[in-house]
Amino acid sequence: MKIHLYRNVSKPGDSSLADSIKNVSHMALSGREKLIDGKLIFLERCSTGDKRLFSMDFTYRRTTSGPGHSVVGKETTDFELENEVGFGEQTAIVYDPKHEYIAVQYNHHGPRAATIVRYLESFNKKPLKWNPVLRNDVYTELAKSGLQTKLRLKVDANQITEKMYRENVPLAAAHDIRKQTNAGMIDMIISLGQG
Secondary structure, three states, X not given: OEEEEEEEEOOOOOOOXXXXXXXXXXXXXXXXXXXXXXXXXXXXXXXXXOOOOEEEEEEEEEOOOXXXXXXXXXXXXXXXXXXXXXXXXXXXXXXXXXXXXXXXXEOOOOOOHHHHHHHHHHHHOOXXXXXXXXXXXXXXXXXXXXXXXXXEEEEEHHHOOHHHHHHOHHHHHHHHHHHHHOOOEEEEXXXXXXX
């Protein structure tokens, strides 16, 4: 399990993240499901227990394949599912609208932050932006580190959309690798020359 911290960034005239969440959570559950990046996603639960924090579960619905039913000493068998029944893969989120922080708890295959942002945007048609929050000591470490000779980064190629590809030239290589290899996560190390 991983927990990532983001900060919601808004400009005057942008829609409020709290309003976006409220609008979706007041809809009937059956009307919340959207196809984002080729996957069905919906806001499954939203509560404001202490009237300050939003606690949410976002879910991918997977109907094409799933885990098997396994018993010691027996072969694994498929689950017999009814029509329109599938497996849900969840991501939990806590949002603090006062400070604009969003904590995202990932399980193995649940929706990622970028997908959740696009999901919420699809309901209100106004942009949302979540910036990753780094530890305070990261800036000090970078300032003290001197000349960097290698840069290591990961690109989640499954999250690269055609729109992103058209708008951001540096993603072109990762996009091509994804198409050629059907890759998911691409781990890159870039060696920098002297100077």
